[in-house]
Amino acid sequence: MSAKSPKDFSLSCPVPITRYPNILMAHGGGGKLMHDLIANMFAVVFKNPFLMEGHDSAVLDLSRKKIAMTTDSYVVRPLFFPGGDIGSLAVYGTVNDLAMSGARPLYLSAGFILEEGLGMEMLWRVVQSMGRAAKKAGVQIVTGDTKVVDKGKGDGIFINTSGVGIIEHRQKVSPRSVRPGDCIILSGDIGRHGIAIMAVREGLEFETTIKSDCAPLAHLVGKLLSAGVEIHCLRDLTRGGLASALNEIALQGKVSIELDENMIPVRGDVQGACEILGLDPLYVANEGRFVAFVKEKDAARALKIIKKDSLGTDASIIGKVRKEFPFIVTMKSKIGANRIVDMLTGEQLPRIC
Amino acid sequence: MSAKSPKDFSLSCPVPITRYPNILMAHGGGGKLMHDLIANMFAVVFKNPFLMEGHDSAVLDLSRKKIAMTTDSYVVRPLFFPGGDIGSLAVYGTVNDLAMSGARPLYLSAGFILEEGLGMEMLWRVVQSMGRAAKKAGVQIVTGDTKVVDKGKGDGIFINTSGVGIIEHRQKVSPRSVRPGDCIILSGDIGRHGIAIMAVREGLEFETTIKSDCAPLAHLVGKLLSAGVEIHCLRDLTRGGLASALNEIALQGKVSIELDENMIPVRGDVQGACEILGLDPLYVANEGRFVAFVKEKDAARALKIIKKDSLGTDASIIGKVRKEFPFIVTMKSKIGANRIVDMLTGEQLPRIC
Numbered sequence: 008m009s010a011k012s013p014k015d016f017s018l019s020c021p022v023p024i025t026r027y028p029n030i031l032m033a034h035g036g037g038g039k040l041m042h043d044l045i046a047n048m049f050a051v052v053f054k055n056p057f058l059m060e061g062h063d064s065a066v067l068d069l070s071r072k073k074i075a076m077t078t079d080s081y082v083v084r085p086l087f088f089p090g091g092d093i094g095s096l097a098v099y100g101t102v103n104d105l106a107m108s109g110a111r112p113l114y115l116s117a118g119f120i121l122e123e124g125l126g127m128e129m130l131w132r133v134v135q136s137m138g139r140a141a142k143k144a145g146v147q148i149v150t151g152d153t154k155v156v157d158k159g160k161g162d163g164i165f166i167n168t169s170g171v172g173i174i175e176h177r178q179k180v181s182p183r184s185v186r187p188g189d190c191i192i193l194s195g196d197i198g199r200h201g202i203a204i205m206a207v208r209e210g211l212e213f214e215t216t217i218k219s220d221c222a223p224l225a226h227l228v229g230k231l232l233s234a235g236v237e238i239h240c241l242r243d244l245t246r247g248g249l250a251s252a253l254n255e256i257a258l259q260g261k262v263s264i265e266l267d268e269n270m271i272p273v274r275g276d277v278q279g280a281c282e283i284l285g286l287d288p289l290y291v292a293n294e295g296r297f298v299a300f301v302k303e304k305d306a307a308r309a310l311k312i313i314k315k316d317s318l319g320t321d322a323s324i325i326g327k328v329r330k331e332f333p334f335i336v337t338m339k340s341k342i343g344a345n346r347i348v349d350m351l352t353g354e355q356l357p358r359i360c
Numbered sequence: 361m362s363a364k365s366p367k368d369f370s371l372s373c374p375v376p377i378t379r380y381p382n383i384l385m386a387h388g389g390g391g392k393l394m395h396d397l398i399a400n401m402f403a404v405v406f407k408n409p410f411l412m413e414g415h416d417s418a419v420l421d422l423s424r425k426k427i428a429m430t431t432d433s434y435v436v437r438p439l440f441f442p443g444g445d446i447g448s449l450a451v452y453g454t455v456n457d458l459a460m461s462g463a464r465p466l467y468l469s470a471g472f473i474l475e476e477g478l479g480m481e482m483l484w485r486v487v488q489s490m491g492r493a494a495k496k497a498g499v500q501i502v503t504g505d506t507k508v509v510d511k512g513k514g515d516g517i518f519i520n521t522s523g524v525g526i527i528e529h530r531q532k533v534s535p536r537s538v539r540p541g542d543c544i545i546l547s548g549d550i551g552r553h554g555i556a557i558m559a560v561r562e563g564l565e566f567e568t569t570i571k572s573d574c575a576p577l578a579h580l581v582g583k584l585l586s587a588g589v590e591i592h593c594l595r596d597l598t599r600g601g602l603a604s605a606l607n608e609i610a611l612q613g614k615v616s617i618e619l620d621e622n623m624i625p626v627r628g629d630v631q632g633a634c635e636i637l638g639l640d641p642l643y644v645a646n647e648g649r650f651v652a653f654v655k656e657k658d659a660a661r662a663l664k665i666i667k668k669d670s671l672g673t674d675a676s677i678i679g680k681v682r683k684e685f686p687f688i689v690t691m692k693s694k695i696g697a698n699r700i701v702d703m704l705t706g707e708q709l710p711r712i713c
Contacts, residue, residue: 030476
């Protein structure tokens with residue numbers, strides 16, 4: 008085999024270099040810049056139908072068996088925060104991405120990039136946390152890799168986990184399956200993960216400690232699927248929060264979304280912290296929350312199933328999918344006004360996951 | 361689900377903290393310290409039969425279908441070197457790990473950890489190189505993730521690729537399948553990747569530029585498998601080089617290995633560079649070389665198949681598996697003396713892949 012240089016690789020750099028000659032923190036922020044980078048660079052070069060689905064995991068055909076595959080690197084700072092740590096996050100985050108494709112998570116890989124000088128006890132605590140999280144989520148960590156970089160060329164621990172799950176139903180859970188009329192169920196209150204991290208970083212103290220909502224969601228998705236609920240799309244609300252997730256789905260599904268602010272649960276302490284920090288809870292990251300787009304006829308039943316689970320007690324139907332004005336997310340505010348909920352631009356909370 | 365703290369996770373840190381309170385570069389060097397870290401920490405916590413196989417990929421059962429899964433993070437420095445770059449390395453390295461499990465590589469994930477301030481053009485070159493490499497290796501990059509860390513908390517680009525492949529034969533290719541009497545075929549000359557990197561780093565100039573041997577090996581393994589060669593084990597010779605790979609296999613397969621130095625091809629310029637740099641080519645990393653442990657009756661035929669391929673022209677049978685003195689690798693030197701070839705201790709070439 009000789010090295011070939013097919014024409015499609017001689018393209019010039021598609022991200023406007025004059026405007027962004029260098030990577031900004033916002034290129035990893037889950038907002039517009041990150042989407043531009045993915046759409047204009049990675050998707051152009053790696054182009055294939057699996058990637059083009061634009062979903063949390065790729066759904067792969069393996070001679071009549073369907074599996075899902077996903078990857079995520081975790082660079083959260085600090086490594087330990089109220090309600091979790093980089094280890095549990097690295098397991099739950101990837102498990103949840105598989106669940107969002109309607110897959111039952113089975114196997115994870117773990118790739119560690121360690122900074123020279125990292126305390127061994129610290130690594131041990133993180134690894135233990137990963138082990139506990141994997142048990143809780145019902146997955147096995149089956150392969151791994153360790154790299155060490157020189158002091159000052161990393162930041163303690165970065166972890167990549169990739170995951171493989173199996174798809175055991177015939178539904179096509181994907182942003183492209185969303186249809187006008189679908190009801191949008193939010194599985195619980197939003198904003199806790201981001202605020203838990205920010206509170207530690209900024210040294211803020213509240214009356215009660217706000218804990219991350221970090222949790223594995225696959226069993227809950229499994230309950231909906233086994234009950235035969237017609238699920239069109241699932242999405243967990245990580246970087247960029249609820250607003251960015253819904254904007255992505257509206258864009259990919261070519262629909263509009265209408266939300267009712269009154270129905271979106273935000274805890275009082277989280278709301279208060281958001282006000283102090285100048286953040287909008289709609290854009291704050293979560294690690295144990297998801298939205299389900301379900302056919303209207305199944306919505307009430309689906310909500311009941313979610314609310315019965317300890318991770319979904321505060322679930323509610325927060326909005327509907329519309330045909331008119333595709334690609335737009337709007338919200339009726341608490342005082343009755345309508346506003347457009349845009350995608351996150353730039354960088355709200357760096358290194359949140 | 362409530363958070364449980366099972367007893368097995370309340371163990372104290374198994375890596376002797378008094379001796380290694382902090383991560384050393386050698387913990388990522390592919391030698392004894394890395395093996396200790398994996399065996400005493402990761403394997404203890406993540407314990408499962410797939411991981412315990414200790415192979416380059418995990419072989420997974422997916423209801424009667426067998427798939428292989430592997431992961432690798434790439435932190436090579438410099439990002440571009442003669443014969444390759446971090447992008448092609450990140451594809452070939454993972455593809456090769458799948459091939460070494462006897463799997464046909466199909467799908468890759470790509471996780472980027474970018475340092476704030478990285479040149480966009482640089483990223484574009486790397487991504488293009490990954491695209492070309494994926495085409496050449498016949499795999500698709502189906503899912504990805506991008507994280508950005510603050511300036512000074514990363515080093516340009518780190519890439520994790522995880523891979524999934526399918527196992528389409530009934531052979532059990534694994535260190536545990538190695539048997540006394542097996543012949544060991546080396547697919548070509550050794551030491552080029554490591555020396556190519558070191559020459560750039562140290563600013564060494566030789567008469568001709570030594571290029572990395574970085575290449576995808578799956579098609580060559582495929583040829584052996586379709587010819588029905590009885591393959592007991594395959595291993596690519598990355599971090600730690602030929603010596604470490606053979607020591608790992610001797611350990612896992614509970615056998616000894618006898619090498620003949622005369623049969624191990626090392627190019628003159630690589631040998632010369634090794635002498636200048638004080639390195640032993642047996643321990644220098646390769647990215648396009650592997651050893652195949654094959655049943656004696658098939659060895660001549662397997663060698664012929666490998667030598668016919670452009671990546672295997674210099675292949676040769678370098679030794680045999682023995683029952684006596686298990687776990688030991690010995691080598692008859694060019695002058696006829698016998699010596700023990702030990703596993704790499706510590707750190708020979710940091711950030712080589």
